């Protein structure tokens with residue numbers, strides 16, 4: 179681990195996702211904390227453009243800082259979706275500085291937002307582990323648990339209500355509608371004098387073939 183002079187307001191320490199940079203002194207809002215340093219890569223040079231690592235900081239279309247060098251302590255700063263610092267990019271001078279956007283207390287982890295491209299490529303597929311996203315996930319889990327419990331209680335209440343109904347009534351209630359509708363159909367057919375109850379029933383229960391509609395239409399027209 180790189181040695182950091184003791185007058186600096188930060189140290190490298192364990193974070194949830196590996197290592198991180200933590201404040202050792204109070205850092206006032208607006209303070210320049212550290213520079214993000216490394217060789218400048220020129221996208222117009224093929225050999226530069228082919229370099230790939232997690233510590234590339236794109237300044238603009240042309241210039242990128244390769245922050246993977248050991249000396250670049252700022253590479254230990256983790257991403258957060260609700261950060262306490264920001265990356266301040268000076269495109270003309272091709273310099274990047276990490277600056278506090280809130281007052282950071284000793285012991286707090288220093289974070290900045292890596293930006294949408296990095297988030298989409300590296301963080302979204304594995305799920306962002308920043309405090310903000312962890313809290314959001316925890317809240318969603320708690321809400322899902324509460325909803326599950328609510329549905330369970332609702333089902334139990336319904337079961338209790340059903341159980342308290344007289345058994346005979348419940349059976350009768352279930353059986354009657356089917357029976358009575360058959361009776362009603364038969365009665366109606368009888369009243370019309372068509373006597374087609376059985377035919378109606380047969381057509382309904384037979385599995386439907388592609389030509390069924392045509393056949394039944396043909397039969398109907400012959401009958402009339």
Ligand SMILES: [Zn+2]
Pocket residue numbers: 258259260306307308309310311312
């Ligand atoms: Zn996040």
